[in-house]
Amino acid sequence: MKKKSLLIILIIIVSCNQISNTKDLVLENEILMSKSTSIDYDLLLINKPFSQEEKNIQKENVRFIRIDNDSLVGGSFWIKNDSLEHYYDAKNLYEINHKNNTIIKFSPYKNQEWSIYGSSITGAVKSGKYFLKKNILKKIYSKDSVKNSKPKDTVIDNLQLKMLLYNAKDNPPYTNLQYKHFLSNKNLLKRVEFSAKFKDQTQYDEWNFSNEKFDNVTVEDFKKSLKLLTDIYEVKEYKPRESIKLLENGTKAPDFSGQNFISKDSIHLKQFKGKVVILDFWYMTCMPCIKAIPFLNKIHSKYSKDNLTVLGLNPFDNNEINRNKIPEFIKTHKMEYSPISISQTVRQKYNVTGFPSFYIIDKTGEVVYSKVGHSNENEKEIELILDKILK
Known part of the structure; x- marks a missing residue:
């Protein structure tokens, strides 16, 4: 026992x-x-x-x-x-x-x-x-x-x-x-x-x-x-591929067409002649692109009365499944500027291989700024240029 x-x-x-x-x-x-x-x-x-x-x-x-x-x-x-x-x-x-x-x-x-x-x-x-x-x-x-x-x-x-x-x-x-x-x-x-x-x-x-x-x-x-x-x-x-540089300052910005994801309106770059245009190349699953949205909202709000237009150009989310997700994405991330669907041809015209990529196009249609990636430093650079050319 x-x-x-x-x-x-x-x-x-x-x-x-x-x-x-x-x-x-x-x-x-x-x-x-x-x-x-x-x-x-x-x-x-x-x-x-x-x-x-x-x-x-x-x-x-x-x-x-x-x-x-x-x-x-x-x-x-x-x-x-x-x-x-x-x-x-x-x-x-x-x-x-x-x-x-x-x-x-x-x-x-x-x-x-x-x-x-x-x-x-x-x-x-x-x-x-x-x-x-x-x-x-x-x-x-x-x-x-x-x-x-x-x-x-x-x-x-x-x-x-x-x-x-x-x-x-x-x-x-x-x-x-x-x-x-x-x-x-x-x-x-x-x-x-x-x-x-x-x-x-x-x-x-x-x-x-x-x-x-x-x-x-x-x-x-x-x-x-x-x-x-x-x-x-x-x-x-390993040999790195020769990097493709964004268009240089002074280059005439290539014309392109696209469609607003929400309104379905067609747009052409040439219709913004006489305005300063910021191009933001982005796509939905790009985290740095998402992090840039609040800053782009800020400059859209701050400078739109001074003839500034911000266009968010998206070459990747054009299939039916992703198009249906865009409205909820825009609502969630509170995107206040125009989300534009573009072809891969537009991306190639602007030599974009990294995201996000930014361009500033002045009132004469020339490139005055281009940069790959989003950072606090980039934000300061963009605002300085806008303050200068929108005077």
């Missing part, structure tokens, strides 16, 4: 230990990650940007090897999907294209960091931080408000998981920043969710991990794999 009672007590103790608080669960995960030098897993990435209803889905196989002295990533990696492979040796990044039998070599430490953190592999690389970087979860869940909280039991895809929840501080203009981390009973991170709001728009990111293997690959394995490929594929150094 005593032995039976003792067994029951032990079972209760073990069960209680399994239901850890957030602090203990995070610590156990950190210990597990620190025991290995490499990790291999399949990754399902789901992303929904602001102002987009459709989700982007990527499937990749990801392998990371921890290298402590690599300041950029924290280690070496090999990322593979259906179309491309990317190998980073803690110095160079190799993009392997099996369709055209080529390897493009990038130099992330020589002003090409974007090849890792501004490309199609960014989401996969970010997933590796939970293995490569020390105390990642600990830093997130070290706040008194969450470290002693109890993880929530949940089931996803028939997996029994424990969910950790962290509501981060607002980062204006973004609000409702929320992280969810899901760990298995073996303290493996199986899923990460992140969401944030911008006005009434929501961004959602999800990383799903499966088929994890530890210490299954070495640096030598990576080197041998690359050697096999370089023996049969041509290796080329």
Whole structure:
């Protein structure tokens, strides 16, 4: 009887230990990650940007090897999907294209960091931080408000998981920043969710991990794999495309036609002869474009009585689905100037490859200002020019 009672007590103790608080669960995960030098897993990435209803889905196989002295990533990696492979040796990044039998070599430490953190592999690389970087979860869940909280039991895809929840501080203009981390009973991170709001728009990111293997690959394995490929594929150094410059000051602004998204009225640039015109090239899912709207509203209101016209030229949202979204977008972001649908030909005439792009056209029809991107500095430049030519 005593032995039976003792067994029951032990079972209760073990069960209680399994239901850890957030602090203990995070610590156990950190210990597990620190025991290995490499990790291999399949990754399902789901992303929904602001102002987009459709989700982007990527499937990749990801392998990371921890290298402590690599300041950029924290280690070496090999990322593979259906179309491309990317190998980073803690110095160079190799993009392997099996369709055209080529390897493009990038130099992330020589002003090409974007090849890792501004490309199609960014989401996969970010997933590796939970293995490569020390105390990642600990830093997130070290706040008194969450470290002693109890993880929530949940089931996803028939997996029994424990969910950790962290509501981060607002980062204006973004609000409702929320992280969810899901760990298995073996303290493996199986899923990460992140969401944030911008006005009434929501961004959602999800990383799903499966088929994890530890210490299954070495640096030598990576080197041998690359050697096999370089023996049969041509290796080329990345060369940036020659940048296309916006039209220079003094250029006669090319005439164009377009249609107002709301009123459906046709417009031509030539009908604004004798006025100063600001052209704003934008599209709905461009966050820098959205951030520029309040400033464009301001100058539209401030200078419209002085013969200024602001035209928001959109070359991308011309299909039926996006056209139907435009009225709600304009209402949400309180766009007060004219939203104009234009063709790609107009974009090409003005050499626009980055968004937003701005032009100021004076009363004689000549370009007096052009700039790619939105910033506080650009706003000051535009107002100075307007104050000068609208006197």
